[in-house]
Amino acid sequence: MAKPTIVSLFSGCGGLDLGFHEQGFKVLWANDVVEDFCTTFRNNFKADTLCADIGGVNFKSIPKADLVIGGPPCQSFSLVGKRKSDDIRSRLVWNYLDVLKAVRPAAFLFENVLGLRSAENERGESVIDDLREAFGAAGYRIETHVLNAADYGVPQRRRRVFIIGTSSGLKIPLPKPTHSEDGGDGLKKWVTAKEALSDLPRPSSNEPLQYRSKPSSEFQEKMRIGSRGVYHHYPPYASAKDKEIIKAVKPGGNYMDVPDSIATKRIMNFKKTGGRTTTYGRLHPNRTPYTLNTHFNRPNVGCNIHYSADRLITIREGMRIQSFPDWFRLSSSNKRNYYAQVGNAVPPLLAEAWAKQFKRYFA
Secondary structure (H helix, E strand, O other), rough: OOEEEEEEEOOOOHHHHHHHHEEEEEEEEEEOOOOOHHHHHHHOOOOOEEEEHHHHOHHHHHHOEEEEEOOOOOOHHOOOOOOOOHHHHHHHHHHHHHHHHHHHHOEEEEEEEEEHOOOOOOOOHHHHHHHHHHHHHHOEEEEEEEEHHHOOOOOOEEEEEEEEEOOOOOOOOOOOOOOOOOOOOOOOOOOHHHHOOOOOOOOOOOOOOOOOOOOOOOOOOOHHOOOOOOOOEEEEEEEEHHHHHHHHHOOOHHEEEEEOOOOOHHHHHHHOOOOOOOOEEOOOOOOOOOOOOOOOOOOOOOEEEEOOOOEOOHHHHHHHHOOOOOOOOOOOOOHHHHHHHHOOOOOOOHHHHHHHHHOOOOH
16 A cells, blocks of 8 residues: 655644654655754655745645644644734644645644643634634544653653544544553553663764663664764753853752852742742653753753753753654754754654554555
8 A cells, every 4th residue: 555645734843744754654745934944854854845834825736645734833822921813823723724625635633732722712712612613614523632742652741732633534543652650551651861861972062973872771772773873962052150050950950959149030039939840940860851842952941951960951862852763863054943943843752653543544
């Protein structure tokens, strides 16, 4: 049987696509608006990749495919900030529907942040209900699920919303978890920070680097398949003040570990009023990392400090936490877009769990 084909929207660097690629799907056409993201995608997938605003694309020019996948930008649905569906960015969500109507795939996968579940339209009604109604009117049976990436072998507590649709009316079963936090019911335990990162060498700009040791976990073995060395693993920048703060934070700790004598005004305010648990957070070697964001080059917006070294995690370590294999390489014209590509991605191992279910549907 020929490989099932994919049209990929809001593709980013291709985390979602990689999971499907690993299960034998073929990406025919992809789209993103950021040139650096498109370059990374082309280099890794050799697919026809259009770098343009999807709202201005002639939908008739998009090839027919078995499956449409993608996650529109989540900013207007984020749990942080205003959740207004009349934001121009949220219109991209409806462009997804326009493409779906033009391509008419047998099935689709729509991914987004948890904030989508509580987002409201201008009438104060549920946006996700609007989406269900619109997808149903387009001829698709809809299922909505929330999955935690950690349950599928990703070393990260990352929960996301998935809307799954089929034109046949057949239901695509939910992927069965392979991991759990405590390892009960015959499942493997969630992957820890140390199990994800301990074989990587000391960061250096002299790439490619060689591994520190043989793989010491199943996850490390999986990440090293097909790799010819370690890339994107150079020392992250930190100011003198940040270095002082980083050194004060204990494994598994956060801003509360920073002595008042060296704390910034921002940290002192957090101590008085309460800040996010992950602010100035340091990974714990024996725990699963929290959700990685697009600013993991900064200590003040997430749990981005290495569990044993007094530094921020590298881009490659961020890629490991997202479950990108070590052979996967990024392209970028600036530092910001390296971090954005990684932080915005769907973890490939989570995507692969879905791909296995879709593969049965197309068998």
